[in-house]
Each structure stands twice: as C-alpha cells, then as structure tokens.
Amino acid sequence: MTWLLVIIGAAVGAPLRYLTDQRVRARYATTFPGGTFLVNVVGSLALGLLTGAALAGAAGSRWQALLGTGLCGALTTYSTFSCETLRLTETHRRRRAAANVAATLLAGLAAAFAGATLGRALWG
Amino acid sequence: MPDPHHPTTDGPDPDPGPERTPDPGSGSDPGSARDALRSGAAGARAGAPDTQPAAKPHPQAAPHGARAAGEPAPLPPFLGRPRTGTRWQVLAVVAAGGALGASARYGAGLLWPTEPDAFPWTTLCVNVVGCALIGIFLVVLQEAWQAPPLVRPFVATGVLGGFTTFSTYAAWTWSASSTTARSPPPWATWRSPRWRR
Incomplete structure (x- = not known):
C-alpha cells in the first residue's frame, strides 16, 4: 500500500518537474538552469511544510509516503542539478556553476526552514 | 520564430517532425549530426526541417543584442528533451x-x-x-x-x-x-x- 502511494506521488511529481523545466526554458532564455532550481526550492518548501505538519501530528505516514517520498522526492532532483552544474563548468561558465550550487543550496534550505516553521505554526 | 539565443524553446505543442533524431542510415554525414548534437546546436534541428549543418549562421540578427564573439553557444538541451514523440x-x-x-x-x-x-x-x-x-x-x-x-x-x-x-x-x-x-x-x-x- 505504501509502495502504491509512493508510486502515485512520483508519477505526478516527475512530470511536474519536466513541465516546469520546459516552461522555464521557454520563458527565460538563459543558461542558468532555472527550472531545476525552481522545482528543488518548491519541493523543499513543500517537504518542509509536510515535516512541520508531521511533527505536529497532523500528517500520518501515508501522507508522508504520498507527498514526501513520492511527490516531493520525485519533484526535486539531485542528478539533474549536478549534471547541469557540470555542464556549466564544461562550457566555461564557472561563475554560473558556482552560483547555481550556492543558490540551490541556500534557497532550498531556506525554503525547507520556512516551510517547516510555517507547518508547525499552522498545524502545531 | 525560434529565438536564436535559446534554441531549446519549446512551443506548447512541439511538432515532432523536425525534431526527429537524424537517421544514421539515411543521413549523408552522421558525423556532422553527432557534432551538432555535441555542440548543442539544437536550433538547426528544431528550426530547420532540412538538416542543415550546425555551423550555418542564423539569417536573422539577434533581437536582444548579439552575443559577444567569444561567448559560447547556449547550453545544449541534454535532459528530458524529446527528440520525437508527442x-x-x-x-x-x-x-x-x-x-x-x-x-x-x-x-x-x-x-x-x-x-x-x-x-x-x-x-x-x-x-x-x-x-x-x-x-x-x-x-x-x-x-x-x-x-x-x-x-x-x-x-x-x-x-x-x-x-x-x-x-x-x-x-x-x-x-x-x-x-x-x-x-x-x-x-x-x-x-x-x-x-x-
């Protein structure tokens, strides 16, 4: 049953990541991988919210499997982030690569902290 | 009109035809197709149905200020870009x-x-x-x-x-x-x- 919830969540999260990346690429003509950055930050915010809710006792293990492991886990990605960073360094855009790493880490952590604090405030 | 700065731009409903992967059997020069892939010149594939070589300059001037001469081409699409298929x-x-x-x-x-x-x-x-x-x-x-x-x-x-x-x-x-x-x-x-x- 939990497997099924993870699968359902991931089957929504992965196409959402793909569509977001396509939209961002279409809208902003830049070498900065904004789509991956966006999904990672939004996914971290959502998982922070869920973690705060779970700590407050408002989200059970099924919600965590569906939304946390499935949706947020598949919405965010590490492999694409590292690959795009590598591609930036390979094409001699080292500053952009460093900016990508710093921005993703900082914004992702900040989003998770904000989400968790908000989740605790909402459901705590 | 595809933006020459950003050849990876996808329309809301991409036409699968022009983006088809070059067929190694029918292509006259598979090496150039691979080079085009490697250099990320997706514009040649996405914009021109006849597989022109990647080195062909874009006929239109860049709308938002031309790229500096030394600056390399935009990032090639390498993840999740459909070559074909709806x-x-x-x-x-x-x-x-x-x-x-x-x-x-x-x-x-x-x-x-x-x-x-x-x-x-x-x-x-x-x-x-x-x-x-x-x-x-x-x-x-x-x-x-x-x-x-x-x-x-x-x-x-x-x-x-x-x-x-x-x-x-x-x-x-x-x-x-x-x-x-x-x-x-x-x-x-x-x-x-x-x-x-």
Whole structure:
C-alpha cells in the first residue's frame, strides 16, 4: 500500500518537474538552469511544510509516503542539478556553476526552514 | 520564430517532425549530426526541417543584442528533451520512470533504514549513485548509443530524476538543526555499535 502511494506521488511529481523545466526554458532564455532550481526550492518548501505538519501530528505516514517520498522526492532532483552544474563548468561558465550550487543550496534550505516553521505554526 | 539565443524553446505543442533524431542510415554525414548534437546546436534541428549543418549562421540578427564573439553557444538541451514523440508520450514515460526511480529510492530506505536523527546515509548514497548513473548514461548516449527517442526522458528525467532527491536533504537539515538533543556526528553513526565498543 505504501509502495502504491509512493508510486502515485512520483508519477505526478516527475512530470511536474519536466513541465516546469520546459516552461522555464521557454520563458527565460538563459543558461542558468532555472527550472531545476525552481522545482528543488518548491519541493523543499513543500517537504518542509509536510515535516512541520508531521511533527505536529497532523500528517500520518501515508501522507508522508504520498507527498514526501513520492511527490516531493520525485519533484526535486539531485542528478539533474549536478549534471547541469557540470555542464556549466564544461562550457566555461564557472561563475554560473558556482552560483547555481550556492543558490540551490541556500534557497532550498531556506525554503525547507520556512516551510517547516510555517507547518508547525499552522498545524502545531 | 525560434529565438536564436535559446534554441531549446519549446512551443506548447512541439511538432515532432523536425525534431526527429537524424537517421544514421539515411543521413549523408552522421558525423556532422553527432557534432551538432555535441555542440548543442539544437536550433538547426528544431528550426530547420532540412538538416542543415550546425555551423550555418542564423539569417536573422539577434533581437536582444548579439552575443559577444567569444561567448559560447547556449547550453545544449541534454535532459528530458524529446527528440520525437508527442508531449503526452514524453509525459507518460517521465511519469513511469519517476515512479520506478522513486520506488527504488523508497526500497533503498527500507533496506538500509536510518534513524530520523541520524545522518541520512541512504539518501546520500542514493544521490551519489544516481549522479554517477546519469553521468554514465548521458555519455553513453552521446558517444556510443543511438537510443530510441523516448529513452532519454525515461531514464534521465524519469528514473534517475525520481531516484535522486533534493528536498530530503533540505528537510533533514531542518530536523537535525531543530532537535534539542545533540545528535551524534555522522562518523559516529557510520560504524556499527559493536565495532565502537
């Protein structure tokens, strides 16, 4: 049953990541991988919210499997982030690569902290 | 009118025809097709149905100020870009791959469970393995294997994108920093308790 919830969540999260990346690429003509950055930050915010809710006792293990492991886990990605960073360094855009790493880490952590604090405030 | 600055731009409903992967059997010069792939000149494929060489300059002047002479071309699309197939087909294979990858990540968490306060070694290993696999896969795809068109969105965007995760890191960092009890350092949780005794 939990497997099924993870699968359902991931089957929504992965196409959402793909569509977001396509939209961002279409809208902003830049070498900065904004789509991956966006999904990672939004996914971290959502998982922070869920973690705060779970700590407050408002989200059970099924919600965590569906939304946390499935949706947020598949919405965010590490492999694409590292690959795009590598591609930036390979094409001699080292500053952009460093900016990508710093921005993703900082914004992702900040989003998770904000989400968790908000989740605790909402459901705590 | 495709933006020459950004040849990866996708319309809302991409026409599958011009983006078809050059057929190695019918193409007169498969080497140039591979070079075009490598240099990321997707505009030649996306914009011109007749497979013009990548070196052909764009007839239109750049609208938002020309690129500086030394600046390299925009990043090539290398993840999840459909060469062919409808958008729904790509979405379907991405969803299936994502479900597969997330299941594998969940299975890894069941096989090697970590305490909520302990260092998330399983997530770290999943991410490292996923990054290694995507690197191997993309190089193989670029250098050696003329894969069917939907393979790349399935494997790279779907399976490996769903396998690796970023949000777990961020959320774990919050949990670790918000716990009042001082959790042991990562190297302490790595060794087995009997070994440390």
